Amino acid sequence: MNNIKKAYYAHWIIVTPYKILKNSYLICKNNKILNITGQKPLDAEIIELADKTLMPGLINAHTHTELSAIAPHIKYNKDFISWIEDIKRIKENISYEQIKQSAAKTYQGLYNLGCIAVGDISTSGLTKEEFIDSKLYGTWFKEYLGNENEVDNCQEIKAIKQGKNISLAIHSLYSTHSELIKSIKQSTGKNLCSIHLAEHSLELEFITSKKGKWKEFLDSRGLIYDDWQLPNTSPINYAQNLGILDENLLAVHLLYCKDEDFKILKNFNVNTCICPRSNLNLHNKLPDINKMQKCNLNPALGTDSLASTESLSIFDEMKFILDNYKNISENKIFEMATINGAKSLKVQNLFGTLEQGKIAKFLCVDICPTKPDNIIKEIIKEGGYSIEWIE
Numbered sequence: 001m002n003n004i005k006k007a008y009y010a011h012w013i014i015v016t017p018y019k020i021l022k023n024s025y026l027i028c029k030n031n032k033i034l035n036i037t038g039q040k041p042l043d044a045e046i047i048e049l050a051d052k053t054l055m056p057g058l059i060n061a062h063t064h065t066e067l068s069a070i071a072p073h074i075k076y077n078k079d080f081i082s083w084i085e086d087i088k089r090i091k092e093n094i095s096y097e098q099i100k101q102s103a104a105k106t107y108q109g110l111y112n113l114g115c116i117a118v119g120d121i122s123t124s125g126l127t128k129e130e131f132i133d134s135k136l137y138g139t140w141f142k143e144y145l146g147n148e149n150e151v152d153n154c155q156e157i158k159a160i161k162q163g164k165n166i167s168l169a170i171h172s173l174y175s176t177h178s179e180l181i182k183s184i185k186q187s188t189g190k191n192l193c194s195i196h197l198a199e200h201s202l203e204l205e206f207i208t209s210k211k212g213k214w215k216e217f218l219d220s221r222g223l224i225y226d227d228w229q230l231p232n233t234s235p236i237n238y239a240q241n242l243g244i245l246d247e248n249l250l251a252v253h254l255l256y257c258k259d260e261d262f263k264i265l266k267n268f269n270v271n272t273c274i275c276p277r278s279n280l281n282l283h284n285k286l287p288d289i290n291k292m293q294k295c296n297l298n299p300a301l302g303t304d305s306l307a308s309t310e311s312l313s314i315f316d317e318m319k320f321i322l323d324n325y326k327n328i329s330e331n332k333i334f335e336m337a338t339i340n341g342a343k344s345l346k347v348q349n350l351f352g353t354l355e356q357g358k359i360a361k362f363l364c365v366d367i368c369p370t371k372p373d374n375i376i377k378e379i380i381k382e383g384g385y386s387i388e389w390i391e
């Protein structure tokens, strides 16, 4: 798409889940959406998609493409510590080149699955060039953990282009020195910073008592945690005490949160992301989306890595929520996968809806019901099988 004005005529255009237009034209020029109208424009090239539906690209706000290479060798029906040990052991037998090649394939695979922006975590730092070369927007995070004193490559925090950024992530509160956590957050400033937060029971136990199986695991690996600022009353309280909660933090998982924790996250405008299929596979527990919504949090969706879930498809994640949460409407699920995800990655000016001014890259779905009533539900159930990018 370039400086020629094009008008995509489709049976349905999902501008947002609450604004679905029939027999309309999506008009684009210079890679931007100009407007949407029911009137046939006379000055544009018309592209007929009469029996199709147009919708925004999806957002996967949390994954680890660098783990794709090891995923075929991992079983996730084990306890969390054995899973971590397996990942570490298998990683040692995989070459850097394999990790990079597999990540490149994964980025293309994500795009083919209808994903336009990603929050991708890399501990190794190996996959940055592959992200830069990929079609995806969003943020690639270099992740830190352990007792390193300071962040060594703050200079890497930068924008590749509008909506495509390199930044830093904190692995978690239970794996990272308090000072390093603060230093990473300070280094990222107004850029996005990601963290796994309140993910599992061992984390909760360690943060609140400095005891338990996670303590034993750190002891076995010789990691000293004496001067970490623990214990605390909850992971969210600890994060608050460290001063890292703000609108530039992307908090992922939030499985072990009470109402008051969600309220704190809301008060600090923290971006939230949930990965339900991974949570079920690794922790046999699901995030409480109802409670999050009651506290006015609007979570994004992530899949986490192929080491803990069956696919990186956000269509699959949406379908899983539709099948497993009876009180969450399909419109809310669709919002999680689109506008909530775009907001969480700070690309809401470019993606997340098909409104004027956004980038003219969107999905054409081979679904065309006569009425719009069930269209979102149908897309969630079937959409992932029949998508095509228009760009």
Ligand SMILES: [Zn+2]
Pocket: 062, 063, 064, 121, 196, 304, 305
């Ligand atoms: Zn993760």
